[in-house]
Amino acid sequence: MPGYRSGEGDPAHTLALLWREPGFGRSSRGPKQGLTVDRIVDLAVELADQVGLDGVSMRSVAKALGVAPMSLYTYVPGKAELLDLMVDTVYLRMPRPALDQKVWRARLTAIAQQNRALFKAHPWLVEVSTARPPLGPGLMAKYEYELRAFAGLNLDDVTTDDALAYLLTFVQAASRAALTARASQRDTAMNDEQWWAANEPLLARVFDPEAYPTAVRIGSAAGAAHAAAYDADHAYTFGLARVLDGLAGLVPNDLSAIVASQQPPAV
Incomplete structure (x- = not known):
């Protein structure tokens, strides 16, 4: 049985982040290293690929990014929302070749x-x-x-x-x-x-x-x-x-x- 579930975060925040609604996932209080939701998610996916989901936390992602853990929360509310972003990101990047000519x-x-x-x-x-x-x-x-x-x-x-x-x-x-x-x-x-x-x-x-x-x-x-x-x-x-x-x-x-x-x- 899968040990993690999508859709466990706050729906309003999650949907706003998934669709990059203006005003969500951006912060004027964040660090100046160009931190964005996309960068956070990309790093989290890379980390999960290397060590599995048990090794992915807001703290471990922040450490890999070289920022303070609390700075991530100004972009993503928590691990539940981060997981949804990770899943949707790898879905979005899947190749989709044409199927029309196949039986x-x-x-x-x-x-x-x-x-x-x-x-x-x-x-x-x-x-x-x-x-x-x-x-x-x-x-x-x-x-x-x-x-x-x-x-x-x-x-x-x-x-x-x-x-x-x-x-x-x-x-x-x-x-x-x-x-x-x-x-x-x-x-x-x-x-x-x-x-x-x-x-x-x-x-x-x-x-x-x-x-x-x-x-x-x-x-x-x-x-x-x-x-x-x-x-x-x-x-x-x-x-x-x-x-x-x-x-x-x-x-x-x-x-x-x-x-x-x-x-x-x-x-």
Whole structure:
């Protein structure tokens, strides 16, 4: 479950800052080093990319900027509003290549890939729940672009929104699982193959393979196929294909789904 939530700050201040409403995020009392909301947010994103959200605070951002912590509050009220600004900023900077000439499965695959790339570039983002999204220009541009990937499918508005949420929820979950797997390798200084080799003697002492024959057979086959208990890239590719197969059931007379489902989308 994500450990951070957007939309936790003061809505009036947050929306004014997100849309850069005149009079918000500027202060005549601030330091003279050219401090701005954009500079604060850019530094906070860089810091989160390096150390994660737990390492981002008004104090740590101020230290990185070389200013007194209290000076930041004349631009951004607090960390809750700062988080919304960070999320909206990375949304705003996402690439949005043309989707018009692609078939619908290719369009949705492109949307999934773009979001997966976003989570890879900003791993902290997988820990942010956007159940109450920051309704800034970045989120609105992202939402508008991604909804257009469903053009021509003759889905009603609510179903279109549901289908997009279904797709993006899968990508976020897969990205979080991949991040956890990478963290395990980093923290143990071993890949999965090395970890299993190191722990196999211990497991053999307590584990009775005859009690779990199905788990042993299938687990061994999967482990041999992926050289690991879990392969994040394979899980993403397999899962995305199944998500698209499921959405194909909403598309009337989609003969392309029969062919496309035979081959998983390229990673």
